Amino acid sequence: MFGSGLSGAARFLEVDASIPFSRISGWPRSAAAGHPGRLIAGRVRGRRVLALCGRVHLYEGFSAADAAFAVRVLGKLGAGMLVVTNAAGAVNPALAPGSLVLIRDHLNLQAASPLAGAGAEAFGTRFVDMSEAYSPRLRSLAREAAARCGMELAEGVYAAVLGPNFETPAEIRFLRTIGADLVGMSTVQEVIAARQMGIEILGISCVTNLAAGLSPEPLSHTEVLEAGRRVEDALARLLAEFAGLL
Ligand code: HPA
Numbered sequence: 001m002f003g004s005g006l007s008g009a010a011r012f013l014e015v016d017a018s019i020p021f022s023r024i025s026g027w028p029r030s031a032a033a034g035h036p037g038r039l040i041a042g043r044v045r046g047r048r049v050l051a052l053c054g055r056v057h058l059y060e061g062f063s064a065a066d067a068a069f070a071v072r073v074l075g076k077l078g079a080g081m082l083v084v085t086n087a088a089g090a091v092n093p094a095l096a097p098g099s100l101v102l103i104r105d106h107l108n109l110q111a112a113s114p115l116a117g118a119g120a121e122a123f124g125t126r127f128v129d130m131s132e133a134y135s136p137r138l139r140s141l142a143r144e145a146a147a148r149c150g151m152e153l154a155e156g157v158y159a160a161v162l163g164p165n166f167e168t169p170a171e172i173r174f175l176r177t178i179g180a181d182l183v184g185m186s187t188v189q190e191v192i193a194a195r196q197m198g199i200e201i202l203g204i205s206c207v208t209n210l211a212a213g214l215s216p217e218p219l220s221h222t223e224v225l226e227a228g229r230r231v232e233d234a235l236a237r238l239l240a241e242f243a244g245l246l
Contacts, residue, residue, distance in 0.1 A: 001070070003086035003186055005228020006206060007053035009235040012243075013042030021054065028056045028066040039070075044243040050074055057185055058110055059164035067186075068114035068193030072123055075197035081138070082194045083202045083242075084187055085235065087228045088158060089211035089219070091172055092181035095154055097210060098231060100238065102142055103134050103203030107159040107180055108188040115196060124196040133195050138202040145241035151234060156181025158205055160188040169213025183211055202242070206231045 002009055021027040021037040029037055037054035052070050056062040071082060088101070095101055115126050139155070146153035159175050161167065163185035167175070175183055182205045194201055208227035209219055217223075 001052040001055060001082065001084045001190060003055060003228070005087060005208075005225035006085050006232055006235060008229065008232040009085070009239065010040050010042075010051045010053055012236040012240040013040060013044050013049055013051060015040055015042045017041040028062055028069050030054055030056045030060060044240060047243055047246065049243075050077070050079065055186060055190070057164075058112060058162055058189070059185055064110075064112040064114040064116065064189045065119065067189035071190045071193045071199070072197070075123070075194065075199055079199060081200045081202070082190070083204070083239065084190055085204045085206065086158075086184045086187045087208045087224050088182040088184040088205035089166070089209050090181070090207045090214065091159065091175050091183050091211045092156060093210065093214050095156060095181060095207050097207050097227060099207050100151070100153060100231060100234060101182060101205045101207055102139050102153055102155045103158045103182070103187075103205055104139070104155045105134060105157045106188050106191065107157060107178065108192070109159055109161050110188060111162070112189065114189050114193045120196070123193065124198065128192065128196045130192070130195060133191055133201060134203050135200045138200060141245045142202055142204070142238070142242055145238055145245055148241050149237050151238060153238075156205070158182045158184060158187065158203065161185060166219040167212045172211040172213050175211075182207070204235065204238075206235065
């Protein structure tokens, strides 16, 4: 699953079919810039892959169940592994803009879960263990893939906020205090839904900017999308190498 400005990284796949979400009835679709919205069926190193280019966000008014929809479809189709990517701001100033960071754990500050409310029990138990949501096995393979590519790959905790406004400097100081290294507006709903279905998860953030208050520059969505595009190649190389290690 590719996040803001990162869909080009799907070029690591040999494409068999590419279907706009608009052609699939009932598929929740984003109107946000940078989310073209298509499902790609392809292959890499002998493995079959379904790539979700674009996702929906709670800040657009979608529900947690809408955000989880695509992952649930892939889970029902038999996917056993989810690689989830996103654009994120660096709360930890040691994480450089333009770098890729493995997600070790998350803080869900969106006050929502796809497991709340009616219907969620169709996908598994409601009370899902999240203690190793981001697979240690897959993180270790990703680190090995990065080493083979000669790439740095730090690790961090991702805090998901509702957005769509960027944070205040006080909010970023709060996030740092509670253990966040990265901040973004996505990912955790998909991860919760995938864990409910027993799907193994690798999460990768692309650091697009220093979070509010850590740099004198004002933040902009355009800057986030551009920074995402600059790391698409590195992400594509890393994912191809990772697939070869599975
Ligand atoms: N804050 C929240 N979400 C983000 C950021 C940020 O600084 N950068 C990219 N997504």
